[in-house]
Amino acid sequence: MKDFLLKDEKGIVMLVVIGIMLVITVLAFGVIGVSESDLFLSARDNESMAAFHVAEAGIQKALWQLENLGNSMEPRNFNITVGNGVAEVGAVQEDANKAWYWTIDSTGTCGHAKRHLRVTVFNFSLWNMNMGLGDGNTLASGGNGILGTTSIDGPFYVRGNVELSGSSKITGGPFFIKTGTLRFMNNSSSLGEEGNLIEAFIEPAEGNEDIIDRHGNPLNPGDPQVYVSSLSNQVPDVKLPPLDPLLNYRKTAASESAEPSTAYPGIITTQTEISGYKVLDDDLDISTGPVESRRMYRLDSNVNSFGLETGEFAWDKNNRRLYVNGTVFIDGNLTIGDNSNSEINFYGNGTLVVNGEIFIKGKLRPPSAVNYRLDSEHVLGLITAETIYVDVNGSNSTPQRSEPDISGAFFASKKVKFNSNNTSFVGSMIAGVLDFAENVNNSHIFTDEDLPGMLPPSLPGRDKWLAMTASWREVD
Known part of the structure; x- marks a missing residue:
């Protein structure tokens, strides 16, 4: 009996052991299954994340091409x-009517995973915009802001607050305000026009509204005066491009002064590394004193004709024609024109680099033979680390793109300042501040979309495009 019980207990123990082993085996297979599933999910997540980064790299490559090759970038796929x-x-x-507006799609594939990103981009040459790029408020004006019938047409970028009064308007677009608010001072001014909506990018200072009326009440797209197709608070932080050292500009001008020519009266004309007839200077040094103490050079009726019309730098006093090709360096201040009622026509594709202030007195534009239009043979660039003053008795109380008072590509580290009413400008101004002085009315600023393709030499940022991301999203 005892032996029988022992055998029976052994059988029970065996069954228990087998049961425990079965449970352990099932659990082990479960753990292995869960681990394999986790590994699979982890691998899939890793592939998905890798595919996302690959798609991002594709976007960055396309943005790099746009910034360096411009709107003619190839290949596009x-x-x-x-x-x-x-x-x-x-x-x-x-x-087709907005060559600067792009959509970039990038699909990244890694293993079995795919991720699709889509980015919309505004791609501009700096010289296809009018821009105030200094610190603080970069659109300066007197009274109640931009006055009268003043209009700004085309891509426009400023920093700080903007006030519109009278029947002033901003059209064409896109329009950018960095760290500021657009304020309407009455009911007649507008952003965009009914039937001609523009894109607006306004990034207000922290805690402020992007668009308000004169009472400080917020306005939105679709409200009266706000004619925009889209409004974004994402605005790129664009900086003023740096100037080269002045000695570099001087050497460039000197190196282009090889041909025989009658030079501007009283300058050094001996051909050396830093002198030549395209260098206006009375010594071999770069002036560094107060700007008001520097010599004043003039291109007006007080200066006799010099140079060859077929040459690099010439002045025709009798016909009031200025010829500039390549780079001319002027070590001092410069006055162009006699008074606000005078007119000078420019020929050639060239830039005046001025180590001082520039005073434009009277109309300065291409000749009537080309309908006053900028083209590859009629573009004047002006560069200064100081201020450009514009004083012209314009007749354009209403916008006149077809017959401007002033045309060109102007760069001023400090300001471009308008001192007179009814001035119409076609081209691009890049400055620390765009200044519509106290009580100056009815100025009209137009960009020329063809200007980036025919820029004269030496202009800061002339070879750089600005790819500004408008939206970025993942497409399912």
Whole structure:
């Protein structure tokens, strides 16, 4: 009996052991299954994240091409390999009438994972905009802001607050305000026009509204005076491009002074590394004293004709024609024109680099033979680290793109300042501050979309495009 009980207990123990082993086996297979599932999910997540980064790399490559090649970038469809993944990238211009507006699609593939990103971009040459890029408020004006019938047409960028009064308006677009608010001072001014909506990018200072009326009440797209197709608070922080050292400009001008020519009266004309007939200076030093103490050079009726019309730098006093090709360096202040009622026509594709202030007195534009239009043979650039003053008795109380008073590509580290009413400007101004002085009314600023393709030499940022992201999203 005892032996029987022992055998029976052994059988029970065996069954218990087998049961425990079965449970352990089932649990082990479960753990292995969960681990394999976790590993699979982890690998899939890693592939998905890798595909996202590959797609991002494709976007960055396209943005780099836009910034360095401009709107003529090629190829527009391409693949790039990034690690173990591939990005398929396509860039298209959304609207034939808006060559600066692009959509970039990039699909990143890594293993079995795909991620698709889409970015919309405004791609501008700096010289296809009018820009105030200094610190603080970069659109200065007197009284109640931009006055009268003043109009700004085309891409426009400023920093700080902007006030519109009278029947002034901003059209064409896109319009950018960095760290500021747009304020309407009455009911007649407008952002955009009914039937001609523009894109607006306004990033207000912290705690402020982007658009308000004269009482401080917020306004939105669709409200009266706010004619915009879109309004974004994402605004790139664009900085004033740096000037080269003045000695570099001087050497460039001297190196282009090889041909025989009658030079500006009283300057050094001996051909050396830092002198020549395209260098206006009475010594071999760069002036560094107070700007008001520097010599004043003039291109007006008080200066006799000099140079060859077929040359690099010439002045025709009798016909009031200025010829500039390449780079001319002027070590001092410069006055162009006799008074606000005078007119000078410019010929050639060239830039005056001025180590001082520039005073434009009277109309300064291409000749009537080309309908006053900028083209590859009629573009004047002006560069100064100081201020450009514009004083012209314009007749354009209403916008006149077809017959401007002033045309060109102007760069001033400090200001471009308008001192007279009814001035119409076509081209681009890049300055620390765009200044519509106290009680100056009815100025009209137009960009020329063809200017980036025919810029004269030496202009800061002339070879740089600005790719500004308008939206960025993932497409399912």
